[in-house]
Amino acid sequence: MIRLVVALPAEAKPLISYYRLKPAAEARGFRIYQKDEMALIVSGVGKAAAAAATGYLQAWTGNQPNGVWINVGMAGHRDLLLGEGILAQQITDRATGRSWYPPPVLEVPSPRAPVLTVDKVEEDFEDDWVFEMEAAGFYESACRFSISELVQCFKIISDNWSVPPRWLSTRQVDELLESRFPEIDAVVQATAGLAAELAALSKDHPELEKLLDRWHFTVSEQRRLHRLLQRWQALAPEKEIFDRELERQKTGKEVLGAIQARIESLPVRLL
Amino acid sequence: MVHTLYIEDDVAEHPRTKEICSRFPAAARIPIGRYGEVFNRKAQSFRLQKKRPALILARKFGRLVLPAPDGYGVGGRRNFYFSHMLNCVYDCRYCFLQGMYRSAHYVLFVNYEDFQEAIETKLSEAPTKEAYFFSGYDCDSLALEPVTRFLESFYPFFAEHPQAWLELRTKSTQMKLLLEAKPLPNCIVAFSLTPALTSRALEHKVPPLEQRLQAMEAVQKRGWNIGLRFDPMIFTEDYHEQYRRLFAEVFERLRADQLHSVSLGPFRLPKPYFEEVTRLYPEERLFAGPMEVRGRMVSYRKGMEREMMSFCIRELLPYVREEIFFPAELTRIEAS
Numbered sequence: 001m002i003r004l005v006v007a008l009p010a011e012a013k014p015l016i017s018y019y020r021l022k023p024a025a026e027a028r029g030f031r032i033y034q035k036d037e038m039a040l041i042v043s044g045v046g047k048a049a050a051a052a053a054t055g056y057l058q059a060w061t062g063n064q065p066n067g068v069w070i071n072v073g074m075a076g077h078r079d080l081l082l083g084e085g086i087l088a089q090q091i092t093d094r095a096t097g098r099s100w101y102p103p104p105v106l107e108v109p110s111p112r113a114p115v116l117t118v119d120k121v122e123e124d125f126e127d128d129w130v131f132e133m134e135a136a137g138f139y140e141s142a143c144r145f146s147i148s149e150l151v152q153c154f155k156i157i158s159d160n161w162s163v164p165p166r167w168l169s170t171r172q173v174d175e176l177l178e179s180r181f182p183e184i185d186a187v188v189q190a191t192a193g194l195a196a197e198l199a200a201l202s203k204d205h206p207e208l209e210k211l212l213d214r215w216h217f218t219v220s221e222q223r224r225l226h227r228l229l230q231r232w233q234a235l236a237p238e239k240e241i242f243d244r245e246l247e248r249q250k251t252g253k254e255v256l257g258a259i260q261a262r263i264e265s266l267p268v269r270l271l
Numbered sequence: 272m273v274h275t276l277y278i279e280d281d282v283a284e285h286p287r288t289k290e291i292c293s294r295f296p297a298a299a300r301i302p303i304g305r306y307g308e309v310f311n312r313k314a315q316s317f318r319l320q321k322k323r324p325a326l327i328l329a330r331k332f333g334r335l336v337l338p339a340p341d342g343y344g345v346g347g348r349r350n351f352y353f354s355h356m357l358n359c360v361y362d363c364r365y366c367f368l369q370g371m372y373r374s375a376h377y378v379l380f381v382n383y384e385d386f387q388e389a390i391e392t393k394l395s396e397a398p399t400k401e402a403y404f405f406s407g408y409d410c411d412s413l414a415l416e417p418v419t420r421f422l423e424s425f426y427p428f429f430a431e432h433p434q435a436w437l438e439l440r441t442k443s444t445q446m447k448l449l450l451e452a453k454p455l456p457n458c459i460v461a462f463s464l465t466p467a468l469t470s471r472a473l474e475h476k477v478p479p480l481e482q483r484l485q486a487m488e489a490v491q492k493r494g495w496n497i498g499l500r501f502d503p504m505i506f507t508e509d510y511h512e513q514y515r516r517l518f519a520e521v522f523e524r525l526r527a528d529q530l531h532s533v534s535l536g537p538f539r540l541p542k543p544y545f546e547e548v549t550r551l552y553p554e555e556r557l558f559a560g561p562m563e564v565r566g567r568m569v570s571y572r573k574g575m576e577r578e579m580m581s582f583c584i585r586e587l588l589p590y591v592r593e594e595i596f597f598p599a600e601l602t603r604i605e606a607s
Contacts, residue, residue, distance in 0.1 A: 089275070090301050101301065101309050103376075104275040105323045112275075112299050148312065149319045194319055201553050230549070231559035267508045268560045270472035 001067040002192055003057050004040040005050060005142075007134050010170050011073055012042045014177040015184075030056055047093065047117050047137025054141035066198055068150050068191045069142035072184060074176065075115070075132035075155035076165055078125035085180040086130055087187060088153035090114040093136035100139050103149045106190045110183050115153060121165045130155050150195050154187050156180050205229035207242050214242075217252035225252075228259045235266045273418075275299045275325035277309050277376070287381040288328050291418060298326075305329070310357070310374045318551045320375035321362055326418075331355075331380035335389035339405055345459070345498060345532035345597050347403035347436060351393060355380050355421055356410035361442055362475035364557055365503055368409065370544025377415070383424045390428070394435055407440025407461070414443040422448050426455065433457050440500065442477045444486040454494035459531045461498030462487050464521065466513035469505045473557060480520070488524045497525060501587075502536035502599075504579050506560060506571055514583055522590045533591045535583055535598040537576045545569040 006012045012033070015021070021033035021040055030053050031042045039061050043053030050071065061067070080086070089112035092099040104112065116122075116129035117136035125131065135153045142151040156176050159165040168176075177184075208229055211217075217225055232241055241259060249255045273295045280302055282288045292300065303309055306329035331354075339350035357378040358368055369375075380386070390404055406412045406421070416422055422439065426448065429437045438459045449460060465473070467480040477483075491497045499521065507513060540548070542564055549558045563572050570576055584598050 089299055099303075099308065101277070101303070101312075103315065103320055103374075104299065104325055105319050107323065114301070143314045147314045147316045147319070149316050198316065198319070227549070230553045234554050234556045234559035263559070264561055268506060268556060270505070270507055270556055271468060 001061055001064055002038040002188060002195075003054075003061060003067055003069050003142075004038070004188075005043055005054055005057065005069065005071045005134070005138050006040065007043055007045050007050065007073050008173075009042055010168070010173040011177065012040060013170070014174050014181075015040060015072065018178075018181055018185075024060075027060060032057065032060060043134065043138075046119070046133050047135075049137070050134035051137035051141040054138050054145075058142075058145045063145075066146050066150060066195060068188070068195045069138075069146055069152070070184075070188060070191065071135055071138040071142075071153045072177075073132055073134060073155055074158035074168070074173070075130045076122055076125060076159040077113070077130045077157050078128070078161055080113075080130070080157045080160060082157055082160065082163055083176050083179050084111075084157045085183045086111050086113040086115075086155055086157075088113070088115040088130070088135060088139075088155065091117065091135045091139050091153060092129075093117050095119055098136070098140075100136070100143070100148075102139070102152055105149050105194065106152070106187060108183070108186045108190050110154070110187065113155075115155060123164060125161055130157070147198075150191055150198075152187055152191055154180075154184055205233055205241075207240065210242055211255065214247075215249070215252040215255050217256075221252050221256060224256055225259075228256065228263060231263050232259065232266075235263065235268065273298050273326045274323060275301065277301050277303050277306070277325055277327040279303055279306060279327075279329045281330050282328055282381050285328075285330075285381050287383070287420070290420075291326070291328060291379075291381075294418060295326075303327075306378050310372070310376060310378055312373065315373045316551075317369050317372065317375045321369075324358070325376045327376050327378045328381055329378055330382045331385065335386050336393050336404070339403070339408075342536075342599055343405060344403060345438070345534060346595070347401055349393075349397065349400055349402040350405070351390075351402060352405040352408040353386050353390070354409040355383060355386060355406065356415070356419060358409070359411045360414045361411060361477045363442075363477065364473040364475070364548075364552060364555055365505065365538060365540075367540055367544050369551060370540060370547040377410075379415075379419055383421070387425070387428045390435060391432070394432060399434075401434050401436060403436040403438060405438045405440065407438065411441050411443055412439040413441040413445040416443075416445045416448065426452060426458075429457055430455055438498065440498075442474065442483065444478050444482050446486045446490050449490050449495055450493055454496075456496070459496045459498045460487075460490055461500050461532075463500045463502060464517065465501070465503075465505055466510075466517040467520075468513060469507065473505065480517075484520060484524045487521075491525055491529060496531035497529070498531050499525075499533045500536075501583065502534060503538035504536065504583060505538060505557065506575060506579060510579065511582060515586055518586050518590060527590045528592075530591070530595060532595045532597060533587065535580065535587065535596075537570055537580060537599060539568045539570040541567055542569055
């Protein structure tokens with residue numbers, strides 16, 4: 001699942017259009033748009049709103065762990081050019097001083113910069129920070145539901161020293177976002193690729209359900225079954241485990257013993 | 272190639288930090304307070320980070336030199352280890368590091384001078400006695416030498432302290448300094464070895480065995496003490512043939528009579544680390560093999576382990592003098 005968190009309707013609109021998302025009528029408290037395996041939530045301004053929206057979206061989309069989380073939004077910087085896009089390499093909450101460091105695992109062309117989450121619109125642009133208002137709340141919340149490699153912040157510069165913060169028109173937001181769609185999508189796809197890699201590893205064995213339907217296993221026996229099936233999958237992925245001999249077993253415990261004995265007899269070839 | 276450097280504020284001005292930064296001018300530089308802020312964070316994927324690890328430059332505090340684990344020694348009575356670096360450029364699937372650390376980023380403690388001071392303190396506790404200092408416990412001692420300049424820094428130190436032995440443990444072919452410098456009589460260049468097919472299957476990014484044999488041969492010819500570390504032993508259906516071939520290849524290239532030490536050890540991981548690595552790599556055939564939990568460790572079934580050890584000992588003894596041979600004691604392993 002790919003989850004996008006944006007602060008404002010004007011930021012959401014181009015993304016909704018680009019990814020062809022549809023409104024989710026049943027959402028309450030936040031506006032959510034969805035299509036297939038992507039959902040976008042409009043959080044409102046500020047880190048508390050972003051944190052709340054992130055938590056809400058996690059629950060609303062089925063509470064599956066290790067999904068992709070991307071926060072997209074406008075930001076200011078002292079001298080980066082308008083429209084430039086950056087990936088956060090560090091997110092610091094100015095109010096608390098706490099920092100997070102999104103692991104730099106994505107191989108994407110976007111430059112990286114440190115992001116400072118502030119509580120009100122910044123006009124002084126000190127140091128080399130990219131100033132915005134949601135990332136810290138979003139990131140801390142999203143990392144409760146996913147691993148940090150799958151949580152990213154992409155910011156587009158909408159104001160700098162020569163063009164101070166002001167309310168942007170919808171058209172201006174559209175233009176800024178559209179100019180960065182290829183980069184945003186590159187981040188989305190790269191992160192989704194990593195998530196897919198992890199998801200493939202935690203996929204259940206194709207015969208697990210059949211085994212669970214046929215015999216009763218206690219919770220700890222299910223854990224053991226899961227591990228045995230992983231081992232089977234690693235050593236003999238082409239062989240089916242459910243056969244007449246296994247069917248003769250009466251209890252889950254006997255099934256585990258039979259599977260274990262079979263695994264022990266499999267040759268161990270590393271290549 | 273390092274794309275990202277996390278740099279503790281405390282070492283931002285350290286000469287080693289500046290030198291490493293100048294080596295990677297295009298790398299992002301991110302200041303941090305302490306390396307744990309990045310390295311010890313929860314909700315990280317060691318597996319994903321291994322694709323593109325960052326380099327963290329930090330200062331090591333506290334106990335810089337620690338007693339070596341039981342059975343780690345090669346003949347010395349006083350054995351210690353020190354870790355100037357955490358994590359390894361290689362990606363060996365049996366390695367305990369992937370189970371122990373949350374992050375795959377490399378941490379380099381740039382304050383080598385503090386490590387050297389700690390070694391001197393250890394030596395002063397028993398100034399007439401030899402002591403062994405193992406440097407490749409949490410990393411490969413030489414693989415990143417062009418960046419870390421670890422040996423470049425510690426070579427003169429150990430040259431001045433002849434009663435202190437340094438073991439370098441490596442799978443790399445980074446032998447440049449060893450081939451240029453005068454061999455130190457109190458330094459062991461120890462190579463970790465597994466059969467070629469096992470290496471291809473499990474030791475990702477490690478140079479092929481043939482290249483490493485060439486490096487070993489060159490270093491031994493130069494006059495360095497060579498150690499062979501057949502550790503961990505990895506079971507395959509044809510392990511007899513694999514290990515026989517490995518031993519033959521090694522002893523065809525090296526002078527057995529000039530070796531410093533040969534050690535042999537079985538595969539074992541602490542149970543929590545084993546659980547972590549199987550979570551990270553559920554598809555790995557190594558972990559699907561005939562393992563069991565004994566005490567706090569996961570290893571091959573006892574009978575199988577004994578058989579492998581006995582076999583390899585029998586195969587090695589024709590090549591290796593008993594007095595330099597250090598096979599792991601099975602009773603000690605079983606007790607752990």
